[in-house]
Amino acid sequence: MIARLTAALASGWTLASRNIRIQMHNNALGYAWTLIIPMLYAVCYIFIKQELASSADQAKATGGWDVIRAFGGITLFQCWIQIVQEMSDMIRRNKGMLRGLNVGPAPFVITVMLEGLVAFMIRALLIAIALPIIGLPWPDFPGIGLFFLSLAVLHLSASGIGLVLAPWSALYGDVRKGLQSINLPLILISPIFYPAIDNTASLIYWVNVISPIASPLAALNAGLQDMIKLHYLVPMLMWGGLSILLVAWSVVQLRRQIPILLERLGN
Amino acid sequence: MKPLIEVEGLWKKYSRDLNASVRFAAKELIQSAIGAKEKPEALRDTEFWALRDASFKLHRGEVLAVLGHNGAGKSTLLKCIAGKLRADRGRVTRRGDIGHLLEMSAGFTPQMTGRENVSVRGRLMGKRGKALDNYITQVAEFADISEFFDSPVQFYSSGMKSRLGFAASSVIEPDILILDEVLAVGDLGFRMKCYSRIDELRQKCAVILVTHSMNHVSRMANSSIFLHKGQVIFQGSPQKGIDLYHEQLKGKKDKPIHFKPERIRFKLESNAGVIEADSVIPFGSEVSVCGDVFVDAPITVSVILHEHGGAAIAEWNSKRTGFQLDPGLGFKARLGPLNLCPGYYHLAIIGFSYSGEQLFLSDPYPFKVTGDYFNNIRLQPTAAWTIRNIDPS
Numbered sequence: 001m002i003a004r005l006t007a008a009l010a011s012g013w014t015l016a017s018r019n020i021r022i023q024m025h026n027n028a029l030g031y032a033w034t035l036i037i038p039m040l041y042a043v044c045y046i047f048i049k050q051e052l053a054s055s056a057d058q059a060k061a062t063g064g065w066d067v068i069r070a071f072g073g074i075t076l077f078q079c080w081i082q083i084v085q086e087m088s089d090m091i092r093r094n095k096g097m098l099r100g101l102n103v104g105p106a107p108f109v110i111t112v113m114l115e116g117l118v119a120f121m122i123r124a125l126l127i128a129i130a131l132p133i134i135g136l137p138w139p140d141f142p143g144i145g146l147f148f149l150s151l152a153v154l155h156l157s158a159s160g161i162g163l164v165l166a167p168w169s170a171l172y173g174d175v176r177k178g179l180q181s182i183n184l185p186l187i188l189i190s191p192i193f194y195p196a197i198d199n200t201a202s203l204i205y206w207v208n209v210i211s212p213i214a215s216p217l218a219a220l221n222a223g224l225q226d227m228i229k230l231h232y233l234v235p236m237l238m239w240g241g242l243s244i245l246l247v248a249w250s251v252v253q254l255r256r257q258i259p260i261l262l263e264r265l266g267n
Numbered sequence: 268m269k270p271l272i273e274v275e276g277l278w279k280k281y282s283r284d285l286n287a288s289v290r291f292a293a294k295e296l297i298q299s300a301i302g303a304k305e306k307p308e309a310l311r312d313t314e315f316w317a318l319r320d321a322s323f324k325l326h327r328g329e330v331l332a333v334l335g336h337n338g339a340g341k342s343t344l345l346k347c348i349a350g351k352l353r354a355d356r357g358r359v360t361r362r363g364d365i366g367h368l369l370e371m372s373a374g375f376t377p378q379m380t381g382r383e384n385v386s387v388r389g390r391l392m393g394k395r396g397k398a399l400d401n402y403i404t405q406v407a408e409f410a411d412i413s414e415f416f417d418s419p420v421q422f423y424s425s426g427m428k429s430r431l432g433f434a435a436s437s438v439i440e441p442d443i444l445i446l447d448e449v450l451a452v453g454d455l456g457f458r459m460k461c462y463s464r465i466d467e468l469r470q471k472c473a474v475i476l477v478t479h480s481m482n483h484v485s486r487m488a489n490s491s492i493f494l495h496k497g498q499v500i501f502q503g504s505p506q507k508g509i510d511l512y513h514e515q516l517k518g519k520k521d522k523p524i525h526f527k528p529e530r531i532r533f534k535l536e537s538n539a540g541v542i543e544a545d546s547v548i549p550f551g552s553e554v555s556v557c558g559d560v561f562v563d564a565p566i567t568v569s570v571i572l573h574e575h576g577g578a579a580i581a582e583w584n585s586k587r588t589g590f591q592l593d594p595g596l597g598f599k600a601r602l603g604p605l606n607l608c609p610g611y612y613h614l615a616i617i618g619f620s621y622s623g624e625q626l627f628l629s630d631p632y633p634f635k636v637t638g639d640y641f642n643n644i645r646l647q648p649t650a651a652w653t654i655r656n657i658d659p660s
Contacts, residue, residue, distance in 0.1 A: 007393050014390040022378055099351050100373025100436075102365065103391050167296050171289050256299050259353035263281070264292045 004106075011103065012110025019115055035126055038075035045070040045193060064134045066195075069221050072127045073192030076151075076220070079123050080158045080213050081186070083116040085179055087162025088169040091258065095170075095265045098258055105254040109247075113159050120151050131224070139226045146223030146233075150216040153240040157212040160246030166254070170261045190214045196221065198231050209235045212243075269362060270324040271443050271473040272348065277357035279318040279343050279497075280310060287313040308356060317343045319498045321357070325473040327442070332484040333477045334508045335494035336515055341477045344494070345369065345445050348475065363442025363472075368449040371432030377421035381412065381431050384420055388435050402438060409460065410434035430457055437464050444468055447477045462486075481509045482643040509640050513610045516575060530627035531616055533558035535634065542634060550638030551604045551649065558616060559597040562626050566592050566618040570600055575611035575633070580645045591621075606648045607636045 027033060046067055087109070091098070094108045124147070131138055139147065169175035189207050191197070196218030197205045208214035209232075216239065218232035282288035291311065310316070318340040325331050333341045346352040348359050349367045374391070375384045382403060389402040407416050410430045415423060423431070433449065446465065468474070469487065476488060484491065484505050491508030493501035493515075501511050535542040536555045542548060556570055567590070572581040583602055585591070592598050613631035620626055641647070 010395070011391050011393075014387055018376065018379070018383075018387050022376060025378055094374075096370055096373040097391075099346075100367075100370030101388070101391055102367075107391065168293075171292055171296075253300060257296055259351065260292050260295050260299070263352055264288055 008104075008106040008110055011107035012114055015107060015111040016114035016118070019111065020118065035075075037078065038071050038126075041074040042067055042071035064136045065221070065225060067134055068127065068130060068136060068224065069191070069195070070193055071130055072123075072220065072224075073190065073217055074187070075123045075126060076120070076154060076217065077187060077190065077192065077213060079116070079119045080154050081179070081183060082119065083112060083155065083158035084162040084165070085176070086115070087112045087159055088165035088175060088179065090162070091166050091170040091254075091261055092265065095262060099262055105258055106251060109159075109163065109251055109254070112162070113155070116155050116158065120155050124148070124151055127224075136224075139224050142228065143223045143226040146228065147220055149240075150220035150223060150236060153216045153236050153243065154213060154220075156243035156247065157216070157239050160243035160250070161212060163250035163254075164246055166250070167257045167261055170265060186211070186213065191218045191221065196229070196232060198229065200231070205231070208232070212239050215239060268326060270326050271362050272325045272475070273358075273360040274321055274323050274344075274348065275358045275360075277318060277321040277344065277347055277359065278316060278355050279340075279347055279352065280314045280355050281317045281343075282311075282313045283315060284313040287311075315497075317497050318347065318354075318494075319496075321492070321494070321499050323492060323499075323502065325443075325475065327473055328470065329490065330469050330474040330476060330488045332488035332491040332505055332508060333475060333494065334484065334491055334512050336512075338496075339494040340497040341494055342447055343497075345447050345475060345477055349445055361443060365443045365445065366436075366439045366441025366472075367445035367447075368433070368436045369445065369447050371436040371449060372428055375420050375428070375432070378419055380419055381410070381416040381423070382407070385431070385435050392439070405438045406431070406434045409438060409464070411457070411460075426454065426457075433457075433461055437461070437468070440468070440471065442472050444472050444474045446474065448479070480643060481512060481640065484509055485640050485642060506640055510609075513575075513635075516611065524628070525615075525630050526625065526628040528627065528630045530561050531558055531618060531629045532561075533616055533629060533632070535614065535632060545633050545635075547635045547637050548605060550609065550636055550647075551606050554602045554605050556600045556602060556614065556616070557597065558599075560592060560594075560618060560627075562618060563594050564620050564626075565594065566620060566626060568592060568598060568600070569617045569619065570602065571615050571617065572607075573613050573615065573631070574645055575613060604649075605636060606646065608643055608645050608647050609636050609638045609640050610645075611635050 029036070046063070086093075090108050090112055091105070097103060098105070098108075128138065138144075165175055165179075187193075189204070190211060190213055191208060196208065196214070199205055208218065215232040215235040218229065219236045222229045222232070282291060291314075321340075321344055323331065333344060335341050343352065345367070346369070347354045348361075349365060349369065350359075351369070374388060376387075379387075385403050385406045386399065389399045389406075392402075394402050410416065410427075410433075412423075412427050412430055415427055416431075420428065420431070436449075444465075449461075465474070465487070474487070476483065478484060488505040488508075491501070491503065491505045492499050493508050493511045495515065501508060534557055536557060537548065537552045542554070548554065558568070560566065560568075568585045570583040571579050573579050583600060585598075585600070590598075611633065612635075613633040615631050616627075616629040618626040
């Protein structure tokens, strides 16, 4: 069991490093794109917020944390949806290797998870760099812990949801279309361009509780400000636990599902 | 000694309709997720059996040729054995590592060099450190694509890709080896290397071979099964399997091609008398063609020999010997011994005017050549073989 897991991890790492090299090779700006797009969003956000604020003082009052929330929210959301998409497309993309080599689905799952881990680490670094640039302090220990725990839950929930969707995405192109179409609604209902709402009487609070990215983003923002908000911490932990179960269950299922899917995927 | 592979009553079905197939898959996914019985054993609407009740055993050192025409179920059988498809009924027991040459270039990334791709392939096969280095060296030597090994695969010719794919897939030492139409890669020199490699491998493992090349079957296999519409209709010696292959090939009727066939009436003769159409001629029989021609102008005659359903393989043209035929006459042409690979053939006769205009093309005259099968080269002249001492110089 341990030997198989080690082999799957090694294979996953091999494929992940290959994919990262290809990505660097294919795009002249490489990983700079992970910075450019959220920066553009953040700049737009600052501009609009300043234009809409009734006074300059009002704009500056909470401006720094707002910018970090928007910048961090967009960059982490992008990363999250990318993992969901790549995980859900994993079978279709690797059907040649699944058919032609003596290799099961586990290395491909690990590949996406490792690439996701690298992507989240890069974004965490970007947020850490952005804090002093905007003039905000780095959080203390509990805050840092919550920050990384939130990242871990985001990563796990993206992997778990992507894995559950993977067999269906292999059969139906609508799954990929669907994922593309929920981008904007998910951003709009998540605490990215507005602070997380603590009012339990509000419908948007409950929408955020059941959203797999809203509670981690809310907890992450709270962590950056050295605050612990149970309103979102508990749903986030529940999502974390559920995601671990989803990943484990899906990997077991995939071993039985792959032959069913390979039969239908054609050459 | 237990067989390395045991296939017992294997059945596999497919759907003819894509939408239905996807619907069935979705149902099976849900059933698999909830732990219900996953596949109904009976055929559903649009389904057909691609494989029906296949059974065999294979020991180390044995080579089984899986024969059959397109759509017979050969690749389905291999994929079920390799675990790439799930059989609907039956069981496959494998004892030992399985190696398959099914999609040899699988996983090659065009932007990466041959070396990098092979390295990734080796790591996926679980090789690390020195074992990985050895693997890369062996693949580089076998593929023999010199400095291109360190160039991106996207710049390779299709032949180079095939070489790299075969090398990367065949530098393995499995207990069970599955080969699906993979021996026709690269140029003749590389093909000889491939044969030699497979020869090496088959000494140490059990091989299942799918090919349309009867040459490979007669050279490598020591048993065969013949699949027809998913059903094993023969199991036994490769020679009999090859005969059956040719029988089946003959059964596939081609659309007859002719042009004013009423202008020629002809028959084949051997020393034993007239050879009726669709009859049997032993290897090496002396054959003549006797024909009556009904045209108004002098002609030259061309007798053309075709393999069944395939290309022309020989021509006896009367122009070569300066023979012409005037109107109202017949002809007899002694073709000599028909030293042909056992199988199905047909003769056709074409008449040309002096100006080269084609005046007629006869209906084909089919016959079968019988004898021992050695390889699939069509023309197999005999020679006068003698022993001589080695020249000391």
